[in-house]
Amino acid sequence: MAAVGPLARVARLGSSICRNHRLILNRSSQRRGIASCIDPAHGLTDEQKEFQKVAFDFAANEMAPHMAEWDQKEIFPVETMRKAAQLGFGGIYVQPDVGGSGLSRLDTSVIFEALSTGCVSTTAYISIHNMCAWMIDTFGNNEQREKFCPDLCSMEKFASYCLTEPGSGSDAASLLTSAQRKGDHYILNGSKAFISGGGDTDVYVVMCRTGSKGPKGISCVVVEKGTLGLSFGKKEQKVGWNSQPTRAVIFEDCAVPVTNRLGEEGQGFSIAMKGLNGGRINIASCSLGAAHACVQLARDHLLVRKQFGETLSNNQFLQFKLAEMATKLVASRLLVREAATALQENRSDAVSLCSMAKLFATDECFNICNQALQMHGGYGYLKDYAVQQFVRDIRVHQILEGTNEVMRMIISRNLLTES
Secondary structure, eight states: OOOOHHHHHHHHHOOSOOTTOOOOOOSSOOOOOOOGGGOTTTTOOHHHHHHHHHHHHHIIIIIGGGHHHHHHHTOOOHHHHHHHHHTTTTSTTSOGGGTOOOOOHHHHHHHHHHHHTTOHHHHHHHHHHHHHHHHHHHHSOHHHHHHHHHHHHTTSSOEEEEOOBTTBSSOGGGOOOEEEEETTEEEEEEEEEEEETTTTOSEEEEEEESSSSSGGGEEEEEEETTOTTEEEOOOOOOSSOTTSOEEEEEEEEEEEEGGGEESSTTOHHHHHHHHHHHHHHHHHHHHHHHHHHHHHHHHHHHHHOEETTEEGGGOHHHHHHHHHHHHHHHHHHHHHHHHHHHHHTTOTTHHHHHHHHHHHHHHHHHHHHHHHHHHTGGGGGSTTSHHHHHHHHHHGGGTSSSOHHHHHHHHHHHHHHOO
16 A cells, blocks of 8 residues: 555655664663564565664664663653654554555554564554554544544544453453433443553543344444543553553443444444454564564573573574574564455455464464573563563463454354355
């Protein structure tokens, strides 16, 4: 897809970063270029390489130096994200007429992978924000698109995705948050759990029950911060993802205009699932970035750390482990990019491939990061070293956007029902 919008303008100006960019990942790592066998630029068009350079440059200069501080102090880096939005990262696959960059799913995957080398937690929130903006852009009418999308694409306002409830995680179709219509408003009652950005964001894309039990009784409404009856739970204390707040979102006789409904009544579950197909690619891409960074961190550590009179890079067992890590990284990347292409082309295998990519990449990339920590020995367990934060931040990727157990259900159902 031809590039347009703010990201394209930045890309065409060129980036100061070269292909052999160097990542600012921890205090002790010696900087080295990317090994050619894991170079994430392989197979990309010249235009995509420019997007990637812009994202890597931003990750290295604006995110990585602050990654540890954001994690330890639990800072939601609003101004940094707004800088990212100036590059077009606030609405990457939103249409240009409402401020988006109009790029493809593959372009988006490339960008999120690069940004995640600087901070997984912040990039993962940006990916959720992008998913919400896309849902409004795709399923909203012109008035809704013009009302919400420009501020979301500029990140003047931030968005949260509200599907999960305390009693319905993987079984999302059983959600209980109700929306009873009274005149020109819906009255919402219920709560959502584990909402990224909850309490700090401005726009909540909420799945609620307007009809009978099951998926066909679910609708999607946009709830704006400040609406009477909207409140938030305590800030959750998490293992990772600490640069983005997570809270319960609570509705108590919360009156939302019917004009804020996306699509028709009963269409909400379908909208939610279509959003999640892209969300699964996005979160898998964030895992790729973490794994890519950790392969490089592990390599750098093996080249300088000495034991028994020689560097660890001379240990054949560790050489083989590093080779396996690199192989799994590239295999994961290829699957994610294939799934992104299938989703962009609306292919019949897109849902299954998105599930496969999410399952495989988040599992394997976590294993890569965990192995990198092991290679660092005791140093890997210190917060002075970035590898431990990558491990903590991507562990949740195996759970959210549909658990990896649910991904297996989706894939097997497709295999067993297709004739």
